[in-house]
Amino acid sequence: MLIFLISPDLLAAGTEASSIGNVVLPRVITPENVQQCVEPTDIMRRDHMKFLLQQRDATVLDGNRNGKYSLTGCINCHAQTPENGKLVRSGDPEYFCTACHQYTSVKIDCFECHSDRPTVPAEQLGHSLDTQQSLARIVSTNHDGVHKKLLQQVTLGD
Amino acid sequence: MTNNQISQPGSIPSSDSRRSFLKNSAAIASVFVAPGVILYKASHATSSKGAAARTIRWGMLIDTNAMTEADVDNCVSACQREHGWKSNGQPTDTQWIRKLNLLDSETGYKKSLPMMCQHCEDPPCVDVCPTGASFKRADGIVLVDRHICIGCRYCMMACPYKARSFIHENIKNQTAVAPRGKGTVESCTLCVHRIDSDGANAVPACAEAVNSAAKKPMVFGDLNDPDSEISKRLAKLGALKVRADLDLNPGIRYQGL
């Protein structure tokens, strides 16, 4: 935790893995054409669970699937196929949630139920937040497209 | 209670013991009345949540006369593709929707129909869930909040339609629209993810698989809107509610039975 306070930009997007002494710090994958996350990094680091829990209740209880903090939105940006073409799954240490959570030893069980694969390819991700939010709606309306894409990813990853 | 009053048989009780009698009776009576008040409130509390529009009630009309057995099979496969579940016929396998074969052994009459969660107005599964994970949304869809489900399976005991399934093993490769995992209970969601985006124009996956330009056996719509297609068809030809004797007022109605 102290490491986070001292060097907040150690978890910057897309850089090579940095380390302090023998400890390799986690690295969060982000596509290069996306400028920012829905919140600044230091706020996300502390409060992402709070946002996710708010969004979870809004989606399940109220049917609001267009929220800023949609989990699918997170995955669409952060769980894209990296440069070497290998599909990263939530069990792999490079996966964007797993990287930090393994480092901090905080177990998560989100992916016991939730799909860990992006539903839109990286090229379709926009530069701005508006485009990212509209992507959350693609999940629900683009049934055939989603189905085909998922089939591709399943054959790649299994 | 003081026992420094010596009461002779036939004597008039003194004001002290009368007072304490009244006090104790009032206390005992309120102890018995209070749970009754709480139980009354609890049993009449609405179990619906959420800010979804209150006047909508989603439902589906299934015309079994217009559906062949192959159509019903297609319903089931469409739901499987949309939500990522499979059934190999094992007793622990999930079925959100299934083909139910009816046979009248006296006359030989046969019929196949799709059976899924009936999205009752008064769901027994919602009544019995200890944590409230099984809930009815304001727009009438009955869902399981799988974040809160503890996997006790009491709702499965309570459902008269055998609509619910428990996930008995670790799940991989879930679809993005249907998060599902081991240890929780699930059932047909009426494709709620489609409804949340498309509203009255939504078509659940099962209906999408059997409807075409030629025929529309499965009609999804707002039961509370008298101008919706489903309401008009119901007004014209009527429909059956399965297990109507239980007075659950399901949102899924069947014609042709």
Add this chain to the structure above:
Amino acid sequence: MRYSELKTNSSPYWLILGVLAVLIGAGLAAAHYMDVEGHHVSGMNNQIVWGLPHVFAIFLIIAASGALNIASLSSVFGISQYQPLSRLSAILSISLLAGGLIILILDLGRPDRLIVAITYYNFKSIFAWNMILYSGFVVVVGVYLWLMMERRMLAYSKPAGFVALIWRLVLTTGTGSIFGFLVAREAYDTALLAPMFIVMSFAFGLAVFILLLLSSFSLDNRVVNDCHLQRLRRLLGLFTAAIFYFVVLFHITKLYGTQNHGVEYFLLVEGGIYSALFWLLQIGVGNLLPLLLIYLPSLNRSRTSLVLACCLVIIGAIAQLYVIIIGGQAYPLNIFPGYEVSSSFYDGVIGDYMPSIWELMLGLGGVATSILMVFLIMRILPLTPEILPDDQLN
């Protein structure tokens, strides 16, 4: 009246504790395995959703309620001959309930969500009420026990005993209503299950209590007089006969309605294992044989026949709960009355259930937890009377 801790250091005592500890370990391992792999390794499925662990758990919970009878008879009904045994009655009650709860919690699909179960409540659910009733029961009986043990507070143990009596009647009603409130299942859906469970609790709890009394006293070289055993014996006979009455009433009422003939025929005649368990173990071994052992003039003074009667009542109890819980689920739902239904989801067919070894281990682990808990606490706290006074000396 002097009470003391169990002092025995005999090898049978430690052997029993050792066996119990092994059973508990096995139960925990089985629960962990079912949690990691999912319930597909158990025999439970989408047709039979509650299985052998629930049979054991509900037996323990029912027996817990009934085990407090001895204390209630003394505190509430003023039968002072039972007063020396009240502390044992209370601790047995708490231990049995703890064992039952542990089985239920470990069998949940998501036992890691126990905090959710304690913090999110749907008050229309009898299950939710039961969670409050069960945990509250431990507190109520704990307070009751303390009031009995603390000499200055002994007078307050009477109102506490009254509260405990009402609490356990509500608790057992709630347990029976778990099944009684289910309109969907033809084998349930009756208010009769609640009082039937109450009467079952009297018999099962007393049978376990008698076995605890005789075993702990014999391990610790204390004497139980015949007069006490005769009294307990007659109570057990009365309660067993009452169970028989309720079972007869239940089935005759269900048989009266033609619509129930299917489920009754299944349970009583053609249910295979369920009919066999009903007639042989529940009625024969669990009701009729114990009544003979308790009342036949040639046998009704013998300790052996009493111990045997208690064991048979317990065997009959497990069989009865198996038939109620599992037999009741095995009969298919009647979704379209008048039609035969079939599907890939086992509609219209009798549910198939073969208990797995993991469920047996979990169930026995819960039972072992209760017994180990009571034996250990009897060793730590002065709960056991040194001498049980004879009636003539009282």
